[in-house]
Amino acid sequence: MLLKIKGITKRFGGLIAVNQVSLQVAEGEIFGLIGPNGAGKTTFFNMLTGIYSPNEGQIGFEDRQIQGLKPYRISKLGISRTFQNIRLLKEETVLENVKVGMFGKTRTGLWSAILGLRSSKKEEKFVTEESQKIIELVGMNGYEMEMAGSLSYGNQRRVEIARALVSRPKLLLLDEPTAGMNADETKEIVQLIRKIRGNGTTVILIEHNVGMVVGLCDRIAVFDHGEKIADDKPEEIISNPAVIEAYIGKEDDKKETEYAAN
Ligand SMILES: Nc1ncnc2c1ncn2[C@@H]1O[C@H](COP(=O)(O)OP(=O)(O)OP(=O)(O)O)[C@@H](O)[C@H]1O
Ligand SMILES: [Mg+2]
Structure with a gap:
């Protein structure tokens, strides 16, 4: 495994942004990270790249423990990223x-x-x-x-x-690379990510476009309220009740309340 994460947690005061997340990514994989807004996805990347130090847990990259290292040291070891908000x-x-x-x-x-x-x-x-x-x-x-x-x-x-x-880099982290793109631009980015992997780089991408992640990724992890609620092959993820609940659960709750009121 290229990346072996064990029980990482990040708290901001009383808020637990990432809660006891463990996850492994194999070399050469395209790994997807999905989940509702505020689920802790970007915070997870920020721990992998040294912007935040986890309060608990370990991040193993190749044969080292990299949790808490400064960003420039992590970048030297071969992890690089893009940002959710373009920073050029x-x-x-x-x-x-x-x-x-x-x-x-x-x-x-x-x-x-x-x-x-x-x-x-x-x-x-x-x-x-x-x-x-x-x-x-x-x-x-x-x-x-x-x-x-x-x-x-x-x-x-x-x-x-x-x-x-x-x-x-050995590992490339992409935070919502297709945000704001139309369908054609998204297709081109999908091709580019495949090409990058073809050149030997392992990729983890955060995405809101579930259709795109399902078509592209070898494995997908789903975050909700800071916790990893699923980690599986794409075809299993889309039929996982906990995942469906995380995405549309709130909508259903609302409907039930409406029925009850009628
Ligand atoms: N520096 C910070 N200080 C305080 N709270 C933070 C900080 N960074 C993130 N948070 C909080 O942690 C939680 C997780 O945020 P994060 O940005 O990781 O979510 P996300 O899954 O990337 O969401 P989105 O899909 O909207 O980008 C949110 O409640 C957010 O407000
Ligand atoms: Mg984010």
């Missing part, structure tokens, strides 16, 4: 935005780059070439010199994915 430098070009994803990965690092040391020239070339390869992989070649802020929403999402991919 809108006044910078596509190329510059993608290059940002390489910091921390290169040998000379930020200071040498700023001081203009000789070795960083070679490195600059390497970073640019790597970035261009990834821009092509996500289908954004030709847009390198466009300002990120001028791109369509769908293309901004691709650039975010490129930035996360340029460091060649």
Whole structure:
């Protein structure tokens, strides 16, 4: 298993955002994470990437325990992500935005780059070439010199994915990569995710589009109120009563109350 999570919990004051979640992801899998708003999905990613430290539990990645490590260390170990709300430098070009994803990965690092040391020239070339390869992989070649802020929403999402991919992570975390996309754009993202997995990267994606996750993922975990209520193959997930309840339970409660009132 690439990722072995045991009983992680995150509390914000009295609120338990993620409650005792255990989960395993195998290398090469496309793993889906679904659940209603506020279920704890993004908080889960924030623990995997070191933005939050779990209050309890362990996160095993390859042969290490990574819970509580700083984000840059986790990123160096090979986990990278995109954000639910796009975070691009809108006044910078596509190329510059993608290059940002390489910091921390290169040998000379930020200071040498700023001081203009000789070795960083070679490195600059390497970073640019790597970035261009990834821009092509996500289908954004030709847009390198466009300002990120001028791109369509769908293309901004691709650039975010490129930035996360340029460091060649072993595990890529996508937080709602198709949010706000139409059906055609969604199909293209599905193809891109398959291609990324084909290149050997394991993917976990958070999605609200259940149809899309069911068609794409090898396994799916369902969160509700911070707890993992199911973890199974897609075809089992869609017929799981607890899952159906989590999605439409509230609606049914309302109907029952209405019947009772009549
Ligand atoms: N930094 C924080 N401080 C306090 N509460 C937080 C914080 N981050 C998240 N929460 C709360 O934790 C719960 C889980 O939030 P989270 O963002 O993980 O949900 P989600 O499943 O990603 O939801 P969505 O589908 O709407 O993105 C929510 O009740 C949220 O308000
Ligand atoms: Mg979220």
